[in-house]
Amino acid sequence: MSLSEIPSELLDEKKSMDYKNGDPSKIDGYQRRILTGMRPSGNLHLGHYVGALKNWLDFQDKFDCTFLLADLHALADHMEKPDFVRQSIRNVVGDWLSVGIDPEKANFTVQTGVPELENLTVLFETLVPLSVLQRNPTLKAELARMEEGQKTVSFHNYPVSEAADILGPLGDLVPAGDDQRPMIELTRSIARRFNTQFGKEAGFKFALPQIYTGTHGRLSGTDGNEKMGKTLNNAIFLTDSTDVVRKKVRSMKSSTKGLQDPGNSDAHLVFTYLDAFASDRERLKDLKARYDVGGVGEGEVKKFLEEELEIFLRPIREKRAEVDANPQLIEDTIATGTKRTRLIVAEVSDRVRHAMGLFNAR
Numbered sequence: 001m002s003l004s005e006i007p008s009e010l011l012d013e014k015k016s017m018d019y020k021n022g023d024p025s026k027i028d029g030y031q032r033r034i035l036t037g038m039r040p041s042g043n044l045h046l047g048h049y050v051g052a053l054k055n056w057l058d059f060q061d062k063f064d065c066t067f068l069l070a071d072l073h074a075l076a077d078h079m080e081k082p083d084f085v086r087q088s089i090r091n092v093v094g095d096w097l098s099v100g101i102d103p104e105k106a107n108f109t110v111q112t113g114v115p116e117l118e119n120l121t122v123l124f125e126t127l128v129p130l131s132v133l134q135r136n137p138t139l140k141a142e143l144a145r146m147e148e149g150q151k152t153v154s155f156h157n158y159p160v161s162e163a164a165d166i167l168g169p170l171g172d173l174v175p176a177g178d179d180q181r182p183m184i185e186l187t188r189s190i191a192r193r194f195n196t197q198f199g200k201e202a203g204f205k206f207a208l209p210q211i212y213t214g215t216h217g218r219l220s221g222t223d224g225n226e227k228m229g230k231t232l233n234n235a236i237f238l239t240d241s242t243d244v245v246r247k248k249v250r251s252m253k254s255s256t257k258g259l260q261d262p263g264n265s266d267a268h269l270v271f272t273y274l275d276a277f278a279s280d281r282e283r284l285k286d287l288k289a290r291y292d293v294g295g296v297g298e299g300e301v302k303k304f305l306e307e308e309l310e311i312f313l314r315p316i317r318e319k320r321a322e323v324d325a326n327p328q329l330i331e332d333t334i335a336t337g338t339k340r341t342r343l344i345v346a347e348v349s350d351r352v353r354h355a356m357g358l359f360n361a362r
């Protein structure tokens with residue numbers, strides 16, 4: 001553990017909170033740490049791949065990575081279904097492994113497997129004015145959609161818990177969607193406040209984490225809805241069979257133009273999928289050109305997407321079958337990663353407790 005060696009650049013408030021693609025993953029020999037996570041609630045779909053996993057695959061080779069299964073946050077959404085959340089952890093890990101996220105390179109960490117994070121959350125709550133949470137736009141939007149009974153204290157607090165998730169394992173870079181920006185701002189303000197008030201006593205300072213939204217693509221649902229999701233019934237899952245994918249592609253929203261009419265491939269849902277997944281870029285370019293002048297039907301475009309999704313998903317399905325044949329692999333993967341993360345968080349949490357003046361009877 002090297003708690004005191006965080007380079008001054010990462011403590012500098014004037015440094016942008018946005019990480020730029022291509023910025024180095026090491027500063028003066030210090031290996032930067034990525035911390036990001038997902039709420040385990042069901043299987044992952046192509047939107048998760050384009051928006052997150054694709055970047056993780058790239059990052060796992062360059063950074064010290066911790067990928068968090070935020071089961072506490074999932075439970076806050078699904079209090080009545082703990083078994084569903086527990087099963088979802090396994091499904092999500094299966095999906096991560098199947099696309100090539102490598103537990104040798106990244107710590108797969110179950111949030112509630114590191115109870116010290118809960119401890120840190122409580123301590124950080126003392127550094128956050130309630131009004132700051134009340135103004136958090138992401139939280140506000142989520143609360144607006146919820147029923148009164150679902151709006152628990154725990155849910156209101158999840159931004160603080162997210163700050164603990166990031167700072168506990170000493171994360172300094174968070175690849176995430178733009179909706180997470182208010183959480184990173186909060187995390188930075190907690191870090192700043194801790195550093196100023198308790199940094200000396202603690203003997204270390206937290207890096208002010210940056211967010212990376214960079215190449216995060218977005219993939220709309222098969223119905224054209226901006227969000228893809230299970231409940232919206234518009235998602236293609238990584239675990240979908242060839243037949244299911246074919247059906248979903250055939251029912252995708254497309255143009256009603258006549259066969260001979262010129263089209264607009266730039267504003268066409270199926271082409272946005274092809275942009276994301278086509279391995280044969282020449283064929284895609286050619287198809288777009290032909291589609292735009294007229295003479296190409298919707299069927300041909302969808303047929304191409306079917307073929308490309310098959311090329312993309314086949315190895316993922318094969319890897320998944322291997323993983324599913326050995327359930328112990330998932331258990332070992334999360335146990336190993338979670339323990340590794342816990343070692344760091346336990347030390348950080350001890351130091352924070354001490355610096356903030358908490359009683360220690362040991």
Ligand code: TRP
Nearest residue numbers: 035036037038039070162165176
């Ligand atoms: N709240 C995040 C989401 O719903 C998941 C999450 C939990 C997370 N802890 C995190 C993301 C820490 C980034 C960093 O997507």
